[in-house]
Amino acid sequence: MNVEQILKTEKPIALESRSLIHLILVYNKVNEQYASALKEYEISLQQFNVLRILRGQKGKAANLQTLNERMVSKQSNTTRLVDKLLVKGLVNREVCPSNRRKIEITITKEGKELLLELDRIINNTEKDLLADFSKDDLVHLNNLLDKF
Known part of the structure; x- marks a missing residue:
């Protein structure tokens, strides 16, 4: 997920802002996938x-x-x-x-x-969302997110 492409900007975004915007975009994607999976029900x-x-x-x-x-x-x-x-x-x-x-x-x-x-x-949705992550990636990601 490239933040600048999604926001359609050529101007570089400050690392701190880019990081937080990235989290918001990921949150939105995850939320949309869950909502889509549950919609039928x-x-x-x-x-x-x-x-x-x-x-x-x-x-x-x-x-x-x-x-x-x-x-x-x-x-x-x-x-x-x-x-x-x-x-x-x-x-x-x-x-x-x-x-x-x-x-x-x-x-x-x-x-x-x-x-x-x-x-x-939901398990299938989560597998799809995390398909590109290894177990080590997920452990590392969780360690980083724990810092919040």
Whole structure:
């Protein structure tokens, strides 16, 4: 991915700016690929993330705060995401019997089944995105990204 070609500029971009622009362009490409993979299922990447978090609870309920803390994209409106998943029958939402102010959210059987199918699709998408990287490249990339 050549930043100058994508931005259609002949003028050199300062290394610091180029690096950050490059990260944004890569983020956009990855996001587009994920969105494209999930589009057929009418699930957003954020909804997919909520379902994965709930599956990771291993049958235990999660509340909105737990979901917010574990979301990859922190600016997501978790309440809205849960509402959409509820309409699709992929999650259940109940008032906690011991604390009526707390809402408990669990994944349904349908949600788990959909996730199994989506896992394969997302794994293939990730393999495609990372096809040009060796294991050593990925270790090095992660070490560099950890510096952020």
